[in-house]
Amino acid sequence: MRQLKYREAIDEATRQAMAADDRVFVFGVGVDDAKGIFGTTRGAFEQFGPGRVFDTPLSEAALTGVAAGAAISGMRPLLVHARNDFLMLTMDQIVNNAAKWRYMSGGGLRVPMTVRAIIGRGWGQAAQHSQSLQAMFAHVPGLKVIMPAMPHDAKGLLLSALRGDGPVICLEHRWLYERAGSVPQEPYTVPFGRASIARAGSDVTIVAVSLMVWEAIEAAQLLAAEGISAEVVDLRSIRPLDTETVLASVTKTGRLVVADTSWRSFGASAEVVARVVEEAADSLRGPVVRLGLADVPTPASPALERAFYPGPQEIVAAVRRTFQRSTRAVAAPETDARPPVGVLGAPVSEFKGPF
Numbered sequence: 001m002r003q004l005k006y007r008e009a010i011d012e013a014t015r016q017a018m019a020a021d022d023r024v025f026v027f028g029v030g031v032d033d034a035k036g037i038f039g040t041t042r043g044a045f046e047q048f049g050p051g052r053v054f055d056t057p058l059s060e061a062a063l064t065g066v067a068a069g070a071a072i073s074g075m076r077p078l079l080v081h082a083r084n085d086f087l088m089l090t091m092d093q094i095v096n097n098a099a100k101w102r103y104m105s106g107g108g109l110r111v112p113m114t115v116r117a118i119i120g121r122g123w124g125q126a127a128q129h130s131q132s133l134q135a136m137f138a139h140v141p142g143l144k145v146i147m148p149a150m151p152h153d154a155k156g157l158l159l160s161a162l163r164g165d166g167p168v169i170c171l172e173h174r175w176l177y178e179r180a181g182s183v184p185q186e187p188y189t190v191p192f193g194r195a196s197i198a199r200a201g202s203d204v205t206i207v208a209v210s211l212m213v214w215e216a217i218e219a220a221q222l223l224a225a226e227g228i229s230a231e232v233v234d235l236r237s238i239r240p241l242d243t244e245t246v247l248a249s250v251t252k253t254g255r256l257v258v259a260d261t262s263w264r265s266f267g268a269s270a271e272v273v274a275r276v277v278e279e280a281a282d283s284l285r286g287p288v289v290r291l292g293l294a295d296v297p298t299p300a301s302p303a304l305e306r307a308f309y310p311g312p313q314e315i316v317a318a319v320r321r322t323f324q325r326s327t328r329a330v331a332a333p334e335t336d337a338r339p340p341v342g343v344l345g346a347p348v349s350e351f352k353g354p355f
Contacts, residue, residue: 001182009151009183010116010158010172011043014078016187017162018048021076024162026053028063028080037080038177040116064090064115068098068167071113076162084117084171085131098167099142113168114161119261120174120211121309126300132262132293134209137169138239138271144168144192145238147261149213151181153236156190163189173211173261193240197249201231204255204319207246207272209235212259212291212310219315230319238268243275250276254285255322259315264292286322291315 004012018024026044028037032055036042045053056063060081067077081087087094094115101109119132138145144166148154154172161168198213199220208216213234220230231249235242250256256276258269269290276288291310299308 001184003180004151004155004183005177006148006151006154006172006179006181007039007177009155009181010040012183012185013155013158013162013187014041014044015047017076017078017159018044018052020187021162022052023074024052024076024078025070026078026080027056027066029056029058029082031055031080037082037116038118038174040177041080060086060089061093064093064098067113067115068093068101068111071098071111071167072101072109076112076114078114078116078162081115081117083129084119084133085128087115087117087133087137087169094137094143094167094169095140099140102166103142110165111167112162112165114158114170115168116158116170116172118174119171121298121305122174124300124302124305125298127297130298132171132173132210132260134169134171134238135262135267135271138241138268142166143239145171146192146236147171147173147210147238148190148236149173149176149198149208149210149234151179151183153190153196153234155183156188157192157236159187160189160192164192168192171210175211176214179214190236192237193242195236195242195245196234197231197245198234199230199232201229201253203229203253204257204322205231205233205246205249205253206257206259206315206319207233207235207249207269208259209238209268210261212261212315215310215312216259216315219312219319222312222316223319228319228323235268235272241271241275243279246272246276247280250280251283254283255319256284256288257315257318257322258288258290259310259318260290260292262292263295264290265295267292286324289318289321291318 031041067079206216260269
């Protein structure tokens with residue numbers, strides 16, 4: 001099957017949705033510039049022009065209100081926020097309005113709006129530009145929250161969102177845009193609330209989201225050298241959450257590690273563990289381990305970033321804990337699958353700026 005980069009898969013999904021439905025339009029700061037939000041919106045602008053792909057003033061709350069109003073009026077807006085941190089300025093529009101209108105109207109009003117926002121580390125983005133806030137939105141009934149890790153799922157989930165009838169938050173890690181994978185050319189959808197098995201295994205389950213799926217796959221390769229067969233479950237969707245697939249994997253392996261892109265406390269990893277403990281505690285043969293960020297704001301220093309963000313080595317150590325083995329650090333493989341890191345801590349091949 002042909003290979004597309006993650007950013008190309010998003011671009012193709014957007015253009016296919018717009019070609020199929022003239023109610024779909026794209027707007028947000030920078031969607032029509034030369035970089036086109038890491039290359040994800042430029043193709044749509046070139047194909048459909050400024051009438052359906054257009055730049056906006058920097059006013060997050062107003063833009064989100066426009067999206068919600070347009071959706072209620074029968075349109076299917078795709079709003080792009082360059083950083084999910086600034087969604088905090090839109091919480092009233094998203095949480096108190098878009099998420100609730102269908103319920104408060106007895107099903108009379110639908111809000112088919114999709115909000116794409118970027119998460120992730122790099123080049124000293126620090127406390128206000130690199131947060132991963134999926135747990136905040138997943139806490140709210142009426143919202144769907146998706147975090148595709150693979151190019152195939154980036155296209156399929158986005159098409160599902162643009163064809164749906166409710167508000168969807170799509171969070172994309174900036175380190176994923178240059179990752180490549182198999183993507184069919186024809187339009188297709190990936191259902192919400194359906195996890196995938198990114199790597200099959202029998203000894204331990206690693207549940208991961210977004211970039212951590214790739215890190216978990218790399219960790220599984222390292223663990224294989226120790227005789228440990230790790231199964232990697234890619235959640236893909238935070239809300240709805242595919243409890244069934246997680247439980248089936250944990251029942252098979254008896255061990256669980258959850259790797260999240262956000263803080264460990266009060267996050268998506270806690271929800272996964274809670275559901276496993278409530279419904280499959282008898283299957284567990286070792287301690288459950290959650291892997292996430294330390295409970296401090298994100299640092300700006302490259303040295304502190306390296307200590308702050310977990311990677312494959314930390315996942316390996318977490319898996320060893322489930323076997324109650326040594327948690328000593330492991331050496332990185334000679335051929336590291338992750339992007340090269342520049343002097344400011346950003347993946348060199350992905351740094352395009354300004355976002």
